[in-house]
Amino acid sequence: MASEAEFLKGYDPGAYPAVAVTVDVVALTIRDGELCVLLVERAEHPFAGRRALPGGFVRGEGLDDAALRELQEETALGKVHLEQLRTYGDPGRDPRMRVFSVAYLAFAPGLPEPRAGSDAAGAAWVPVEQATGLAFDHDTILADGLDRARSKLEYxxxxxxxxxxxxxxxxxxxxxxxxxxxxxxxxxxxxxxxxxxxxxxxxxxxxxxxxxxxxxxxxxxxxGDAQLLHPALLRPAREDGVR
Amino acid sequence: MASEAEFLKGYDPGAYPAVAVTVDVVALTIRDGELCVLLVERAEHPFAGRRALPGGFVRGEGLDDAALRELQEETALGKVHLEQLRTYGDPGRDPRMRVFSVAYLAFAPGLPEPRAGSDAAGAAWVPVEQATGLAFDHDTILADGLDRARSKLEYxxxxxxxxxxxxxxxxxxxxxxxxxxxxxxxxxxxxxxxxxxxxxxxxxxxxxxxxxxxxxxxxxxxxGDAQLLHPALLRPAREDGVR
DNA sequence: CAAATAGTGTCTCTCAGACAGTATTGT
DNA sequence: ACAATACTGTCTGAGAGACACTATTTG
Structure with missing residues (x-):
């Protein structure tokens, strides 16, 4: 058997089909008592002109760093909570190639006006009820992010x-x-x-x-210093059983 | 501006640095009243001979399908619950190239004896307390999976x-x-x-x-048909405050 | 019979939610 | 004055956990 060093030397990364990994961020804030999400208007294909979650390809950095970078490209914000949401990888979700998107969820206070980023024609805080018809599968990602946010407030x-x-x-x-x-x-x-x-x-x-x-x-x-709420603040008015 | 069709035609996937996406599965079952995780012994570099979570590269399939396939390569199981855990993508977590691992969590009843898979010298159910020193960052993934499992039982x-x-x-x-x-x-x-x-x-x-x-x-x-437990079965004996 | 387990009764304490009430401020 | 808001008091009902108890089955 070859040593690990020899194995690595003979390893050819190009032998595998090309895939790409992106991060997309569901950034939430509250403006005038309304829950808003940060959206950009795509300047380039695919989905040029459509609104989308801010995001982009991961470079030589870690996933968390990539998410933070993409967020800062769109809006100057100070304190922000950032956590991984989940990964979306259906074949065909991006027409260019196989793209896996690691989605992040961000909570930010107040209302920093967003600025246009490099690959976006514009960025804006949009009330979540009006954030529909997004590019790629971003409608699904946003819905998952809202679910997570609503549930995380409880506990x-x-x-x-x-x-x-x-x-x-x-x-x-x-x-x-x-x-x-x-x-x-x-x-x-x-x-x-x-x-x-x-x-x-x-x-x-x-x-x-x-x-x-x-x-x-x-x-x-x-x-305070609590990491979990005990007792939790449970959401009222949910149906029992299946829910 | 070029049309979307022209844009896609001129798009060169090979222009990006090579990355790979794998799935790794934290498969849990209970044997003799003990919580056990499915581990394989790696036959190839890197980490040849070390125990690891079952997993492998994603092919032309969806992520959920890839996780199910990897699981079935190691053990014949019928009913199984499978859900995405989170994605690990630190640069350097795999010495071969930039590898993103989408981790899954699986719950299975009973005790089907595992079988050796293609890229594993052997597979075995191991009590979770003895599942240490795993390849890659699988110790971390396992710990995250156990956290998730313990918490999901509650609600x-x-x-x-x-x-x-x-x-x-x-x-x-x-x-x-x-x-x-x-x-x-x-x-x-x-x-x-x-x-x-x-x-x-x-x-x-x-x-x-x-x-x-x-x-x-x-x-x-x-x-039954409930998707969420209400009221929840809360775990006893946790510290208040920071926890 | 003795030991083990399934299932029930009961009590206490905590907490959620409904509602009312008081105090303090702005227009 | 009046409206709005910050808080506090009190009651009721649900649920968690401790404990005791009965019934059923195996060795």
Whole structure:
């Protein structure tokens, strides 16, 4: 048997059919109480002119680094949570060649206006209900990303990734309401968030002034050190059984 | 601007650096009350002689199909649950070239003896605590798969994928105990499983005889139609806070 | 008979959700 | 004044877990 060194020397990477690996990012933020996703308009074939998730081919970097790079090409953002979603590899999902797309999910606070990237005619935050008819299989990827985001809010403190470093319980509630698409009872939500150990911690400060239409000044909180919420904040109003 | 057809005609897939995509499968089953993973011994470089997760290069098929094919090359199994885990793509994780591995998680009931596959010197079910020192980054992949499996038992009915079509509540409890690595209170578990709508449904029959060391005949159940458990069967004894 | 297991009853504590109520701010 | 919002109090019902208990079967 040949040694490993000899084996590697005789190995010919070109002997295999060409495949490519891309990353695509489902980047979510909340603008004006609406859950929005970052979309680009494709400048080149295939799907020129169609809206798509930001993404591109992976270079000599790791997957996480590639996702971060693609995201920063479209929008300048500071704090961002990034996690792998899943990989899409159906033959024929890209007309050029066999392309595997590793999809990522990103949560960002606030509203940095996006900038046009290299391979995109334009980039924009689009309310998720209006984000349809995307290029490739990006409709499916977006739907999977939204599922993941909605479910992760239940048992992880990731809602804090959608707000600034200091936030009020009301702002946090608005995150849940926007992502889940339903209003939450303010009083019960308040008590529940504070009852979960490590979810939020008080800064001692309050907002400078009350709400725009009245109300007392709210206390400010930071994200705590919990990695999982216990007890979880379960989504209401789901059907039992099959769901 | 060129039409999409002209663009595709002039497109040269070989202009990109060669990358490869593989699937690797974390296949779990329960043998003698122990959680076991399917491992092969690699016959070829790299990592010849080392144990590894079953897997191989993706051909012209979809990712799910590739995972199923690789699994069937190693062991003849009937009913099996298969789901994508995540993708590993660090540069340097394979010494031959840039290889992206799409990892899958499989749950299978019972104990089909594995058979040697094409690129493996042998295949065997190995208790997960003894599955260390694997080739590539398979230790990491296995650990991620176990995390996922342990967590999925909580809120999905996937425990039924580890048992036959008909099973007793005691067998189901043994699945949870094996995967979580801790004993569960028999009485409370029993009542809880039956209280979750759609988790199991009665067949009306009972086992032919009691346990080996005594006890009444147990009622037999099938998997129900629930996709999610509500309420969930939460794992006991986890630390609060950071966890 | 003794041991093991299936399944049930009951109690306590926690938590979710409904609802009401008070305090504090902006227009 | 009035509306809006931040919080807190209280009640009810569901569920988790501890424990005890009965019934059934094997050796």
């Amino acid at each position: 992880t403190p990731l809602a804090t990734a959608f707000v600034g470093d200091e936030f009020t319980i009301g702002e946090l509630r608005q995150v849940y309401a926007s992502v889940w698409g339903e209003e939450l009872h303010a009083g019960n939500f308040h008590r529940k968030v504070l009852s979960v150990p490590g979810f939020v911690e008080s800064t001692g400060a309050t907002t400078a002034r009350g709400g725009e239409r009245g109300g007392p000044r709210a206390k400010l909180y930071r994200a | 999905t009915p996937l425990a039924t994928a580890f048992v036959g079509d008909e099973f007793t509540i005691g067998e189901l409890r043994q699945v949870y105990a094996s995967v979580w690595g801790e004993e569960l209170h028999a009485g409370n578990f029993h009542r809880k499983v039956l209280s979750v709508p759609g988790f199991v449904e009665s067949t009306g029959a009972t086992t032919a005889r009691g346990g080996e060391r005594g006890g009444p005949r147990a009622k037999l159940y099938r998997a």
